[in-house]
Amino acid sequence: MVKENKTGSRPGQDDIDLGRLFGVLLDNKWLILLVTMLFAAAAVVHVQLATPIYRADALVQVEGKVGSSNPLSDVRSILGDEPKAEAELEILRSRMVLGQAVDQAQLDISVTPARLAVVGDFLVRRGMERPGFAKASVWAGEHLNIGNLHVDPSWLGRSMRLVAGEAGRYRLFYGDELLGEGRVGDNETFANGMVELRVAELEAGEGAEFTIVRRTRLAAINQLRSRFNVGMRGRESGVFNMTLTDEDPLRAERTLSIIGQIYLTQNVERQSAEAEQSLEFLEAQIPEVRNELAAAEDSLNAYRMDHESVDLSLETRSVLDRVVDIEASLSELEMEQSELSRRYNASHPLYAAMVEKRQNLERDRDRLNDRIQALPETQQQILRMSRDVEVTQQVYVQLLNKIQEMSITKASTVGNVRVLDDAVVQPGPVEPRKPVTVALWTLIGGFLSVAFVIVRGIVNRGIESADQIEDLGLPVYATVPLSEDQKKMVRRFKRRHQKHGREVGCGVLAQTAPDDTAIEALRGLRTSLHFAMLEATNNRLMITGPSPNIGKSFISVNLGAVIAQGGKRVLVVDADMRKGHVHTAFDAESQGGLSEVLAAKCGIEEAIRQSPVNGLSYIARGKAPPNPSELLMSDRFSQLLDSLSQRFDLVIIDTPPVLAVTDAAVIGHQCGTTLMVARFGLNPVREVDVAIRRLESGGVEVKGGILNAIERKAATSFGYGYYHYAYKTKDA
Numbered sequence: 001m002v003k004e005n006k007t008g009s010r011p012g013q014d015d016i017d018l019g020r021l022f023g024v025l026l027d028n029k030w031l032i033l034l035v036t037m038l039f040a041a042a043a044v045v046h047v048q049l050a051t052p053i054y055r056a057d058a059l060v061q062v063e064g065k066v067g068s069s070n071p072l073s074d075v076r077s078i079l080g081d082e083p084k085a086e087a088e089l090e091i092l093r094s095r096m097v098l099g100q101a102v103d104q105a106q107l108d109i110s111v112t113p114a115r116l117a118v119v120g121d122f123l124v125r126r127g128m129e130r131p132g133f134a135k136a137s138v139w140a141g142e143h144l145n146i147g148n149l150h151v152d153p154s155w156l157g158r159s160m161r162l163v164a165g166e167a168g169r170y171r172l173f174y175g176d177e178l179l180g181e182g183r184v185g186d187n188e189t190f191a192n193g194m195v196e197l198r199v200a201e202l203e204a205g206e207g208a209e210f211t212i213v214r215r216t217r218l219a220a221i222n223q224l225r226s227r228f229n230v231g232m233r234g235r236e237s238g239v240f241n242m243t244l245t246d247e248d249p250l251r252a253e254r255t256l257s258i259i260g261q262i263y264l265t266q267n268v269e270r271q272s273a274e275a276e277q278s279l280e281f282l283e284a285q286i287p288e289v290r291n292e293l294a295a296a297e298d299s300l301n302a303y304r305m306d307h308e309s310v311d312l313s314l315e316t317r318s319v320l321d322r323v324v325d326i327e328a329s330l331s332e333l334e335m336e337q338s339e340l341s342r343r344y345n346a347s348h349p350l351y352a353a354m355v356e357k358r359q360n361l362e363r364d365r366d367r368l369n370d371r372i373q374a375l376p377e378t379q380q381q382i383l384r385m386s387r388d389v390e391v392t393q394q395v396y397v398q399l400l401n402k403i404q405e406m407s408i409t410k411a412s413t414v415g416n417v418r419v420l421d422d423a424v425v426q427p428g429p430v431e432p433r434k435p436v437t438v439a440l441w442t443l444i445g446g447f448l449s450v451a452f453v454i455v456r457g458i459v460n461r462g463i464e465s466a467d468q469i470e471d472l473g474l475p476v477y478a479t480v481p482l483s484e485d486q487k488k489m490v491r492r493f494k495r496r497h498q499k500h501g502r503e504v505g506c507g508v509l510a511q512t513a514p515d516d517t518a519i520e521a522l523r524g525l526r527t528s529l530h531f532a533m534l535e536a537t538n539n540r541l542m543i544t545g546p547s548p549n550i551g552k553s554f555i556s557v558n559l560g561a562v563i564a565q566g567g568k569r570v571l572v573v574d575a576d577m578r579k580g581h582v583h584t585a586f587d588a589e590s591q592g593g594l595s596e597v598l599a600a601k602c603g604i605e606e607a608i609r610q611s612p613v614n615g616l617s618y619i620a621r622g623k624a625p626p627n628p629s630e631l632l633m634s635d636r637f638s639q640l641l642d643s644l645s646q647r648f649d650l651v652i653i654d655t656p657p658v659l660a661v662t663d664a665a666v667i668g669h670q671c672g673t674t675l676m677v678a679r680f681g682l683n684p685v686r687e688v689d690v691a692i693r694r695l696e697s698g699g700v701e702v703k704g705g706i707l708n709a710i711e712r713k714a715a716t717s718f719g720y721g722y723y724h725y726a727y728k729t730k731d732a
Helices: 018-027 029-049 073-078 085-093 095-105 120-125 217-227 249-306 314-341 349-373 377-411 434-459 466-470 484-488 517-532 552-565 582-586 594-598 628-632 635-647 663-668 685-697 714-718
Strands: 054-062 109-113 143-151 159-164 169-174 177-183 187-190 195-203 209-214 228-232 239-246 417-425 476-481 490-493 502-505 540-544 570-574 616-619 650-654 673-679 704-710
Touching (some): 018 029, 029 120, 085 095, 085 239, 085 249, 143 209, 169 195, 177 195, 217 228, 217 239, 239 249, 249 377, 249 417, 314 349, 314 377, 466 476, 466 685, 476 517, 517 552, 540 663, 552 570, 552 582, 552 616, 552 650, 570 635, 594 635, 628 635, 628 663, 635 650, 663 685, 673 685
Parallel strands (some): 476 704, 570 616, 673 704
Antiparallel strands (some): 054 417, 159 209
16 A cells, blocks of 8 residues: 655755755865865966966047147037047057057067976076976076068968077977078078078077967957057046056067057147148148239229229228128138038038038128118229228238148147156066955855755755655654764775775674664664564565665664574575675675575575574575576575574565665565665655655555664754764763
């Protein structure tokens, strides 16, 4: 009959017991500490071996174009077309600037010295010079300086190996192919002229190796950009902070200084080019305006001669002055519009604003023209001609003034960028940040170890309380503590074909340590069995369990010894003919046991062996047969059990695991009482439940359970443990 599980949930089944998890952490505190310390030690080693990275920084300021004489500067300032800080930042990051820095600093040439594996860089940084055993590696005080390296485009990105020789000579390899030999300071050609190399300086022992590569210019620019950073200090301050990281502090400082100088130079050139362009435009307008002025003056003089001398009235003179101002402004706007049309299209806001301003002036001029139409004809003609003369003359004078201003501007252009702080490298490395790295990896190690312990505690939910077994409807007859004395009696056996050996108990704990708490628990089991077997059909007791290595043989042997010490005749039968090891408890061999009896190769009398414990006998498993299940199902096994039941007061049968083989179900039909052993923290509740149901489905009723190897753990103390107390007699 299948027993129904009790309803209701308990901690350790479906719910997460925080107290238990806290106890699990306490139980594994040494594991957590060990893993954390390993991570901390690894971090310390890492920060010591890692290559330090240095950072150089510089400060530049971009000022507004105050005092510029460019005729378009005022218009751009009014209309908001001044260069933005974001544009200057992008200029600093551009390939135009960084590419020139790559060219000047030769950053497209990479030289990598060969180092001793793992610790080579660390030893070099500590100043260790070439030891006697060193061959290809490069040590402190040794270096290579490439003066020039030109390669065919097909050789860009290829790694070549330079090996130092004697007396300033070297050899150049591509892979294992020797390209040729050269001398320091000379221009050498290799690979049929595809590689041109000049080694400026080589200070290294014979055999020292360097890897040299000529990268593409774009690859070098991208690599430099990844290490270069620029940002603005404050909002709209115009002050930019430039930083560059590098393994070589001197190279970082030199490269950043080059970048700053290139940016400063291009800014000056840009300002000068703008002034020169404006000057060319103004000079192109001078001849045309001069001709217009001469023509206007000639027309005015001819008209006055034809009509004798005609003077303008005061009102007409006022209108003329206003018209002249408007026309001068329109002429200046026309020049500016012509230059803007070469830079922007008609939809640009700057160009559109210029057009709108011109339209407003034209409307004012049209209104004045309407007033002129009301004047006498002679006055109108004189006014128009005078207007043309004065407007053209004013424009001509303005052009001359602007040309002089732009000439001065072009000659004195200094740009609007200045270096506030020159490039300088910080004294200490910025990476790795040793205290932060060690602290971070220590925290990571602690977190991972705690997470591992918690996850393992949640996933590996072995039974930790007798209540969990009783929730399955199975009464617990005994809870047996883990014996420290028994652990000392355990030995590891390993067969030739086995990768890992197995641990088996050697000796009988009930004989060597009769006052052990585990033996006291078995004495309690002896009392429980007395009542449990009153209604049994025979005097046979089967000890089984769901899985291997849970202590079934320990329970069988020591329970038999405890009952035998009570004056009973007890026989322990090792029915696990595959891996049984009851015989090891008595320091005997397995041959001549149960398998030989069932195969009719040995008699019962020969198989029964007397143990050192009075009243306790045992039958070993015998030699492992090829068909143990068939032997157990034979009539000879039933006859053997009947005979043994008559000769002994109690027959204890140690069986194989229920979930591994079917032997336990076969043996259970021959036994009046069956007990299920579960190991503390090893067998999950579900596994025990499946084992019970498998036996019951085969017609074997499990009378009760035994919880073996209980440990005193914080997890059970904070959760729901089961406790044992030692109660020993002290000497007087």
